[in-house]
Amino acid sequence: VPEGDTVHVAARKLHRALAAQRIERSDFRVPRFATTDLRGQTVREVDARGKHILMRTDAGVTVHSHFAMEGEWRIYAANARARGPNHEMRAVLDTERARAVGYRLAILEVLRTANEDDVVGHLGPDPLRADWDAAEAARRMKQHGGDTISDALLDQTIVAGWGNVYRNEINFLRGHHPERLVRDCDVEATIALGARLLRANRERAGQVTTGNLRDKNWVYSRARLPCMRCGATIEKRNDTARVTYWCPACQPG
Numbered sequence: 001v002p003e004g005d006t007v008h009v010a011a012r013k014l015h016r017a018l019a020a021q022r023i024e025r026s027d028f029r030v031p032r033f034a035t036t037d038l039r040g041q042t043v044r045e046v047d048a049r050g051k052h053i054l055m056r057t058d059a060g061v062t063v064h065s066h067f068a069m070e071g072e073w074r075i076y077a078a079n080a081r082a083r084g085p086n087h088e089m090r091a092v093l094d095t096e097r098a099r100a101v102g103y104r105l106a107i108l109e110v111l112r113t114a115n116e117d118d119v120v121g122h123l124g125p126d127p128l129r130a131d132w133d134a135a136e137a138a139r140r141m142k143q144h145g146g147d148t149i150s151d152a153l154l155d156q157t158i159v160a161g162w163g164n165v166y167r168n169e170i171n172f173l174r175g176h177h178p179e180r181l182v183r184d185c186d187v188e189a190t191i192a193l194g195a196r197l198l199r200a201n202r203e204r205a206g207q208v209t210t211g212n213l214r215d216k217n218w219v220y221s222r223a224r225l226p227c228m229r230c231g232a233t234i235e236k237r238n239d240t241a242r243v244t245y246w247c248p249a250c251q252p253g
Ligand SMILES: [Zn+2]
Pocket: 227, 228, 229, 230, 231, 232, 247, 248, 249, 250, 251
């Protein structure tokens, strides 16, 4: 499941491969944009906001994509054969130097760059961007005082970037039971910790929250294993789309 740091890494790779390159062929395999043709436009930059990727051209056009659970962009040499099943390819962009292929993209759309706010304007501050604003993030989270901290950490309109791995790990590191309400949490400290974790992983693929590459996470994906801090058995609950893990001793109810 891609989290914000994974998406930023992907955007930087795309930027390095495509920026300043002229598009020689574009192929969008979604009905609405099947006839959209970006040939002749030059890629200006590839940017990320939260889990959204924004590829902008010199013609004022943005290709907006979102991975959701399984999407990815892969970069190949120019004219190389793309791997993977054809039906999973949603977008193919060819430049003189590289071929970029988007697989299983949950969102793929082409819009005017001037209208980007229509698709990403709802997002909260992103800890991986230069315009990160921790105070604004805290203000937004406090407006959700009656929500559980688990819901608030996943709400991309509060902070754009955390997914389910970080949600579970932030709660462990702050000693929050997953059902604790936002109003009973130290919002500023929670946001500061979550921002630090995202930044610590900005240059690598994968979410290390323990500082240890072998045992990467405290509770995520560790159901029935002993807590690495106290030895209690990690619990798991699966009653929503997102799986919850917690240590009953370190995160009392
Ligand atoms: Zn524990």
